[in-house]
Amino acid sequence: QLQLVESGGGLVQPGGSLRLSCAASGFNLDYYAIGWFRQAPGKEREGVSCISSSGGNYADSVKGRFTISRTNAKNTVYLQMNSLKPEDTAIYYCAAEYGRLCPPSYKYDYWGQGTQVTVSS
Numbered sequence: 001q002l003q004l005v006e007s008g009g010g011l012v013q014p015g016g017s018l019r020l021s022c023a024a025s026g027f028n029l030d031y032y033a034i035g036w037f038r039q040a041p042g043k044e045r046e047g048v049s050c051i052s053s054s055g056g057n058y059a060d061s062v063k064g065r066f067t068i069s070r071t072n073a074k075n076t077v078y079l080q081m082n083s084l085k086p087e088d089t090a091i092y093y094c095a096a097e098y099g100r101l102c103p104p105s106y107k108y109d110y111w112g113q114g115t116q117v118t119v120s121s
Contacts (some may be wrong), residue, residue, distance in 0.1 A: 002026040002110050004094050009115030012084055020079040020115060022094030029070060033102045034077040036068065038090035038117075044081055048092070050102035051077060064086075084119045092117050 008020040022034060033052035039045040048049055049058045049068040056068055067080040077094060095108035 001109070004096060004110055004112035006092060006112045006115040009092060009117045010119045011120065013121050014083050014085060014119055015039050016092060016119070017080070017082045018084065018090055020081065020094075020117070022077040022079075022112060024075045024077075024096065026039075027096070029075050029077065029096075030072060030076075032096045032098055033098075033100070034070070035070075035102065035108055036077075036079045037095060037096045037105070038088075039093070040054070040087075040090040044106070045088075045093075045105075047105050049079060052102050053100040055102075083117045084117075088117060089119050090117060091115070092107050 003025045005023045012018055033050055036048040037045050038048050044121040048062055050056055051068045065083045070077045095110045096110040097103045097108045
């Protein structure tokens, strides 16, 4: 039973911070690439960041503000979001794909249910 559960979303003012968590069960994150995605109302889903055993990446829109990390002992991946902007408002999803490389977005096989992030004053 492979499962991903996101948490940590909420309402925050512009310039504030949130830390999202993606907790994995039924598999070991050491062997998977984990991606963060987001989808705002009326917009297509976009990739935010990815981490794997070979490294990671960030979308240009979040580079320098967001940081992806993992705690292997807890089988959890985090997305630290700083200097949040209203345009960061979206449902954030984590996804997993077996392998040491961050894959194209369409290659992720396992997805969480999402957590809402709202940035507003």
